[in-house]
Amino acid sequence: MQIKLQTTAPSCVDSPCLARDLVTDDTDCLARSISGWSQEYEQLKSGQFQGRLSELCFGETQLFLEQTSLALRQLCTVPSDYVWFGLPLSEVRSVRINGVPVQSGRIALHRGGRGFELVTPDALQFWGIVVKEELLMAYAHQFECEEWLYKVLDRPVLGVAEERKQAVQNICGQILLQPREANDTTLPAPLRHSLSDKTLSALFSLFEDVEPALTDRKSAQQRHRIVERADAYVRSRPDQLVNVSELCSALNISRRALQIGFQEVLGVSPHAYIRTISLNGVRSHLKNANSPYVNVQDAAAAYGFWHMSQFAVDYRQLFGERPSDTIKRRERYGTQ
Numbered sequence: 001m002q003i004k005l006q007t008t009a010p011s012c013v014d015s016p017c018l019a020r021d022l023v024t025d026d027t028d029c030l031a032r033s034i035s036g037w038s039q040e041y042e043q044l045k046s047g048q049f050q051g052r053l054s055e056l057c058f059g060e061t062q063l064f065l066e067q068t069s070l071a072l073r074q075l076c077t078v079p080s081d082y083v084w085f086g087l088p089l090s091e092v093r094s095v096r097i098n099g100v101p102v103q104s105g106r107i108a109l110h111r112g113g114r115g116f117e118l119v120t121p122d123a124l125q126f127w128g129i130v131v132k133e134e135l136l137m138a139y140a141h142q143f144e145c146e147e148w149l150y151k152v153l154d155r156p157v158l159g160v161a162e163e164r165k166q167a168v169q170n171i172c173g174q175i176l177l178q179p180r181e182a183n184d185t186t187l188p189a190p191l192r193h194s195l196s197d198k199t200l201s202a203l204f205s206l207f208e209d210v211e212p213a214l215t216d217r218k219s220a221q222q223r224h225r226i227v228e229r230a231d232a233y234v235r236s237r238p239d240q241l242v243n244v245s246e247l248c249s250a251l252n253i254s255r256r257a258l259q260i261g262f263q264e265v266l267g268v269s270p271h272a273y274i275r276t277i278s279l280n281g282v283r284s285h286l287k288n289a290n291s292p293y294v295n296v297q298d299a300a301a302a303y304g305f306w307h308m309s310q311f312a313v314d315y316r317q318l319f320g321e322r323p324s325d326t327i328k329r330r331e332r333y334g335t336q
Contacts, residue, residue: 019179021052028041030066030068042072044073045071049068060134061131065172066124068120084109085131087168088102093121096118106160110156131200137149141254160207175198223257230251238281244270279315286323287329
């Protein structure tokens with residue numbers, strides 16, 4: 001598959017949505033390549049430099065993985081009104097941001113519009129998540145950590161559970177692969193919305209052990225009502241992608257309240273419940289000879305499934321057959 005390569009980055013993070021890959025042996029080329037950033041790189045170690053960038057820009061969120069072979073001094077400025085979170089992975093030594101080490105169990109962060117210095121070691125993989133501050137605080141409200149997050153945004157580093165950091169890096173890797181699996185470097189709106197939510201949900205999972213969760217005093221009756229309202233909202237939007245963030249906004253509740261409600265009432269997470277409803281929606285189309293979706297991928301995409309191999313696994317686990325088997329047996333079901 002050919003991925004669109006660009007040696008000059010788009011001028012801003014929320015430029016036309018794009019999946020980009022770049023491989024270069026030039027530090028200046030790599031420095032110019034992260035969308036919206038202003039950067040200068042200086043090579044600190046002798047040898048032939050090799051750099052790689054994989055990037056997704058979707059609206060007000062940006063995700064990238066930068067890989068560098070040799071130690072660098074980087075002078076960086078994130079776009080104004082955005083916040084950068086950096087998750088380094090190095091077996092050599094720590095990254096330093098403005099002289100502060102980003103050790104195991106730490107992430108780096110910096111607000112946009114002001115320059116900062118990174119000193120990076122050899123053989124580094126550096127995950128970056130960049131979010132418009134307004135959107136970031138909206139998610140913080142859903143996760144009930146708005147006041148805490150606002151207080152820590154001017155810190156250079158933040159302590160997190162190392163195992164959570166590694167889990168988020170793995171999730172980010174899966175997110176970066178999805179547009180490539182779809183064989184398209186441009187991102188349609190449903191996919192852009194879904195990937196942005198997955199990225200921000202992964203980011204906020206880092207903060208679960210940092211700030212104690214607020215005590216939830218909702219009664220069992222209230223929690224049941226939350227689940228009823230969530231179910232009605234999802235079912236009122238057939239053929240539309242609904243995610244947890246959208247549910248929280250529509251119901252005006254926090255993610256924690258939604259999570260507790262679903263776990264106590266149904267014994268599953270909101271995400272798992274929505275996935276089950278969506279899988280049933282796809283199945284209804286695969287059973288229907290008059291469906292507007294001509295193949296499995298189109299039907300799956302309409303319900304927000306872009307990782308086709310995972311979709312096939314989930315589908316077979318729930319229904320005991322492959323999506324292609326359902327299509328083959330349409331005559332048995334008749335049109336729905």
